Amino acid sequence: MIPFANTYARLPERFYARLPPTPVAAPRLLKLNTALAGQLGIDVADLTAEALSGNAVPEGAEPMALAYAGHQFGNFVPQLGDGRANLLGEVAGRDLQLKGAGRTPFSRGGDGRAALGPVLREYLISEAMHALGIPTTRSLAAVATGETVVRETDLPGAIVARVAASHIRVGTFQYFAARRDTEGVRALADYAIARHYPGIGGYRAFLEAVIGRQAALVARWLQVGFIHGVMNTDNCSIAGETIDYGPCAFMDEYDPGTVFSSIDRQGRYAYGNQPRIALWNLTRLAETLLPLLSDDEDKAVEIAQACLAGFGPIFEDAYFGGLRRKIGLSAEREGDNALTQDLLKAMAENQADFTLTFRGLCNAALLPDRDAAVRDLFIDPTAFDVWAERWRARLALENETAAARREAMRAVNPAYIPRNHRVEAALNAAAERDDFAPFEELLAVITHPFDDQPGFARYAAPPAESERVRQTFCGT
C-alpha cells in the first residue's frame, strides 16, 4: 500500500475539486523510477500501470484537481487550475500527481491529456536537473495510455507521475487574492509555511524566504544554461522547485538572448531575462500577501517592497558565487565578477558552447597545455587567450592545489546536459517507433552529468548544423 497522507485535502473545499483520474484504454508502464520510489518509501509492487495511470485509484489516495490562477505571458487569467493533472496525495511529505489524467472542472477547452513526447521530455529534464543538484520536481513514472491525443497531428498519449515538494504556485495565491478571499490567502500561506518553511516567523519572513529560494533557483538555472521557457506565475513554485517542463531547453552556444519556446514570440522568457521575470512573478506574490503583511495598506506596501528589494542581492550572490566556482575560484577578490562577465562576453561574441567551455576549463586549470580544447570553441580563439591570461594570473593567487581545484570545478561544471537534439531524437524514437532505447541511454548519461563516461562522449557534443533544434513546443 502506498503510504499516503492527504493534508491538502484538509484545506477548505474551495481550494480544489475532488474527482478521480479518468481511466485510459490500455495503460502500459514505460518507465519507473525505482530509486525515487525507494526514497519515498513506496513498494514498487504498488506502482503498477493501473495505479500510475489512475485506472485503479490507489488505496489511501484522495484524488483532486487543484485550483489556481496565473499570469500567462503577463496577462492575468483568474482561473487556470489543474486542467489535466490529478493529485493523488502526499507521500513522504511530497505530492504525487498524475499529469495527463483526464478532464477536470479546470480543463477549459483542453482534453485533459498529455502526449508521449512532452511526458518523456519532463521525465528526462526533471531527472537531469535533479542530478545537476538543482531543486526540481521529480518523475516517478511514465505510462502510455494506449489512446491517441489530437494535437497538430495524432500522437500517442501518456501520463507522467510527478513528485513535487508541493504544487502550490504563485498562481495559487493569486487565485484567492483575485477573489478578495483574504481568508483563503491566509489559510494557504499558513499551510505553505507549515509545509515548506516550518518555524519561520510570520508572513513577512515567508515572503522573504520564497524570494530567497526563487532567486537562488534562477541563479542555478543560469549556471547550467537552462531556459525554462514558460515562467508564468502558475509555473512558479512556492517551495522553490523548478516545475512544469514544457518547452524548456538547455542552450548550446552561449547567448543570453536565447529563446527556444515557439510560443514565446517576444522573448519574454529568454535565458537572460529569467532573473527579471522571477522578480516580476514574486512581485505578483507579494501583492497577494499585502493584507497579511499589515492592516495599514501603506505599511504593507512598504514591507513588500523591502522584501522584494532583497531579490537582487540574493540573486547576485548566488549567481556570481556560482560563476566564481565554475572558473575555479574559491575565495572572492575584487575584480572576480568582472572576470566571469568578461568570459561570458567573449563566449557570446564567439558562439562558444556554454557547457563545453566550462567543462574544458577544468582541465585547462590543471594544465595550461589543455587550453586548446577550450580556445577552439571560440570563433576567434585569441579572445579566449586574452581572457585566459587574466584567469591564470588570478588563479595564481589561490591557495588550493591545482588538482583540488580541478576536482572542485568538475563538480560544478557538468559534462553532460540534455542537449536539445538528443532529447528530440529520443522523443521521436519513442513516439514514432516505440523505441525507448535512445530515451534510456540518454537518461542514463544525463543523470550522471559530472562523470566523464568515456563511452558516451558523443552525448557531450553540440549538434551538427543539420541536427540543430531551433524551436521547442509545449505540446499541450
Ligand code: AMP
Ligand atoms: P501549462 O502550460 O502546462 O503550465 O498549463 C497551463 C494551463 O493549461 C493549466 O491550467 C493546465 O492545467 C492547462 N492545460 C494544459 N494542457 C491542457 C490539456 N491538454 N487539457 C486541459 N488543460 C490543459
Ligand code: MG
Ligand atoms: Mg503549468
